[in-house]
Amino acid sequence: MRKQGWGLIIYTGSIMGRTVVPFSGPYTATKFATEAMAESLLYELHGSGVDVTILQAGGFPTEILDKIESAGDPDRVDSMQALKERSDGLWQQWFTMLETAAPSPDLVADAMVNLVEAAPGQRPLRVVVDPVTGGDATEAVNRTCTDVQKDLLTGIGFADVLPTPMP
Numbered sequence: 001m002r003k004q005g006w007g008l009i010i011y012t013g014s015i016m017g018r019t020v021v022p023f024s025g026p027y028t029a030t031k032f033a034t035e036a037m038a039e040s041l042l043y044e045l046h047g048s049g050v051d052v053t054i055l056q057a058g059g060f061p062t063e064i065l066d067k068i069e070s071a072g073d074p075d076r077v078d079s080m081q082a083l084k085e086r087s088d089g090l091w092q093q094w095f096t097m098l099e100t101a102a103p104s105p106d107l108v109a110d111a112m113v114n115l116v117e118a119a120p121g122q123r124p125l126r127v128v129v130d131p132v133t134g135g136d137a138t139e140a141v142n143r144t145c146t147d148v149q150k151d152l153l154t155g156i157g158f159a160d161v162l163p164t165p166m167p
Helices: 025-044 063-067 072-080 079-101 106-117 134-154
Strands: 009-015 050-057 128-129
Touching: 009 025, 009 106, 025 050, 050 106, 072 079, 106 128, 128 134
Parallel strands: 009 050, 050 128
Antiparallel strands: none
16 A cells, blocks of 8 residues: 555454443453554554544444353452443443444444545544444544644654644
8 A cells, every 4th residue: 555655454343442331341451452553554654645534433233242251250340240240231231222323333334334435535534433332422522633633743752743633
């Protein structure tokens, strides 16, 4: 992509790469890592013609819901029954909300198509697709982090790697 002077890299992230709910640590950690890798790559590829975007998906009824496993140590689970009940309650509430809202995963595919069809150099760093909660919390974190990154990179003499305008 650098050699040809153009390209697009789309990371499939999650709103949970910016926000955290209990009982989701391993999943959330991977999504925070995706955010860091993508944003670092955005700066590193600045001026190359290669765009980098993170699609921050909210909750969608996909197969991931069927792949959640129970703990393998029943004695340990029994010793933390109150915590397990809170976890089960949170996820049951989440699954019910997803079933009720029934957002179509096609919304994520449509957002990807829009990114591909967008003018090179005009693609945003982040696109939130969250029909269940609306994405307001994620958008607020994104705005704050954008301001912090601008200040940080400017302060260390790397303002030249910031996209103009900074997404």
